[in-house]
Amino acid sequence: MAEPVDPAQPPHPADVADLVVEGCTVLAHDPDGTIRFLEDHTVVVRDGAVADVTPAARASDLPARERIDARGQLAMPGLINCHTHTPMTALRGIAEDMPVEEWFNDWIWPIESNLTEEVVELGALLACAEMIRGGVTAFADHYFAMDRVADAVVRSGLRAALGWTYFSGQGSEGRERSLDFALRRAGDADGRITTMLAPHAPYTVEDADLAATAELAREHGLPVHIHAAENRAQTDGSLERHGRTPVETLHRTGLLDVDLLVAHGTGLVGSDFEVLGRATGRIGFATAPKGHLKFGWDTTPIRALRSLGIPVGLATDGAASNNTLDVWESMTLTALVQKSAEKDPRWLTARQALDHATVQSAQVTGLGERAGALTPGRRADLILVDLTGPHVRPLHDVAAALVFSARSADVLTTIVDGRVLMRDRRLLTLDVDAVATELAQRLPKLTDRAHGRRIQDYDVGR
């Protein structure tokens, strides 16, 4: 904690904070991870990092280049979208109310054969705007033409863990491009970009390619981001076709021995948990409950994963299936859906949901030491949430108010690396109308499916 400022002494320049966020309730993590709410506190930011969290009265005279009066607001770590495809925002609402095989084969993969780099960047920019307005400060993205997504990250001010998707159908070129990108753009955007290798899924990438990916990950110290056991049909199809589950394939190809981010996992079965329990890499899952409900899938088995100590982060998947990139909604839905799936209202409490949204999401995306808590030394990725709306009052329980009453539209201010990207709901780095208008001009060409091509087939063997 900071020493009180002596008013008799003019402040040394080093004492001038870059930003102070004053008089708010702070969602703080004790060293053991317990969440506490500190009333009337101030967050002090220097050099893009949290310098101090202190009672407001102690920091009222602290000189600062920028001050935010945050009374009536709550400061918490920015949300992290642990699995998305930002450019697919261009396809929001294009293919609704249908099973995943029809969604992929008749709509998404034919349309994606029309992708241009411009559409990728415009979709990513629109996604960044949506996420900043929803209190998201970092995201893990898995898509194509990722240099353009990286450019959108630079422009938006967000933090991101980026991976260039590949299928075995592309030959070794796909894997090489994923590696090249991961090596080339890591550390970009003043360090806000980290990178991952991004094989699509065990049903579209062959074992030899997965094994080669694990080898590259070890060699270059890169994490891997993959879809696996997305739903039960994939697991059943894998068992019929290969005699093993998708998770057993991850194990057999060495991917459970590197840092691995697995999207979805709603198709995990009993034997998978033993396999996961023997993993030597840092494994994490990303759950996207809205899309799981919408496709009629089961949900990510968080209780079983927790018993193995495997963190589960919150995600939205892409807007083409999930319709929003609203991680706040994912937080609320995760609590609701887990209670329902376990038929246990005591499970996945509001505080557990906040742990998934903060510490666990940071772990899953490789940001465990740099984000996920407003602790001195971590990057100043934080959001300010309005607690004065009629839908959160009275405030008997702050954790419950955040998870079950508040929503993404209550995020007033979004800050990444100490830089304010949205203030009082006004975006400061992106122009939504300009981006959406430019994107709209490209939509007729993008969504034309008359050519009959598709970039891949969804066929999980059943």
Place this chain on the structure above:
Amino acid sequence: MAEPVDPAQPPHPADVADLVVEGCTVLAHDPDGTIRFLEDHTVVVRDGAVADVTPAARASDLPARERIDARGQLAMPGLINCHTHTPMTALRGIAEDMPVEEWFNDWIWPIESNLTEEVVELGALLACAEMIRGGVTAFADHYFAMDRVADAVVRSGLRAALGWTYFSGQGSEGRERSLDFALRRAGDADGRITTMLAPHAPYTVEDADLAATAELAREHGLPVHIHAAENRAQTDGSLERHGRTPVETLHRTGLLDVDLLVAHGTGLVGSDFEVLGRATGRIGFATAPKGHLKFGWDTTPIRALRSLGIPVGLATDGAASNNTLDVWESMTLTALVQKSAEKDPRWLTARQALDHATVQSAQVTGLGERAGALTPGRRADLILVDLTGPHVRPLHDVAAALVFSARSADVLTTIVDGRVLMRDRRLLTLDVDAVATELAQRLPKLTDRAHGRRIQDYDVGR
């Protein structure tokens, strides 16, 4: 449709509209109920009713006392909260992450023995503020001290169907008070208040009282609003204790032969559908999916009810269990949860969800001829929704955008009976800070459970 105005003629006073909402997309219902989106249309309001829905160009010269430029917005019927307990907003977040029996017996019913009329009215006013901001124009309420809720309706400008709750434990006095209120306040608030009889539930009201209620309903032409088959444990308990399901009790006591609004129904079993199919009254259900998930219950079996032609309206229950009175959230969750429960992504499409939110919710609350559609002659209960946010763009599918991307915070303007209650998110009839501050002063006394009393016991026989 209105005749075009002849600019050469000064308008006859009768031609001056009270309000025109100009240049928006209108969610319109064809006579067969099909939803269509009319672009660049204008809604004309006279004497509190929809007078016309017409292409914007035809109404641009129409004289009006008030004009709203609604370009970039969508006009749709106001949402209807088909089952809530507005005063329980005072208890938002008081008892979290626990089963319903603990929630009732250890928290809600002990606290409700401290209720005062002032708390009821303040809770109802806060609830009205939340609902207006969420695009709700009417609600069905089931609670105590309902004169104070009626007063809140008068003050807020909302429409409501109100019923005074009673238990058999109160003797005949409870039923008589419910009837007295229903007769006394019907038509109040310039006709915006309608009333219902409100026995609590088959597990708290004895058969003789239910039968007497059905008799009163017939005699006075009043609908009845009741909780029944809220969850499967209640149905199983009723079978063990009485040898019949809660729905069979409704049938046996004559309640299926009057107009009946049933809350929840997540515990319906196969034999109930035959019984419901033989009902001679207008039966409707209200589904509150968030609370169902939170308690770990099943969900309302909408598909089976639909096959019987029984409408299902959207609801939030009270904020003490549901945390919000956000009917938009109920709409989104209904679509998601129904797809999941039926394991069928083609079921409960966005358009079906909009039908539940509009026409079916109006039917269930007895407003079927007066609200639920922007059709000339119906009351002008409408809301304007912002379609320009980054989370709804691009706009490939308006129905999907409303159900799966937009949220209650996108409602800019709320209009009831042609009167603007919120404009550009600013409440015009209620002061949230004043109400919440006054309520906060009464909370310590309200939430004191040291007296050891409770107003009722939750014991469903298992």
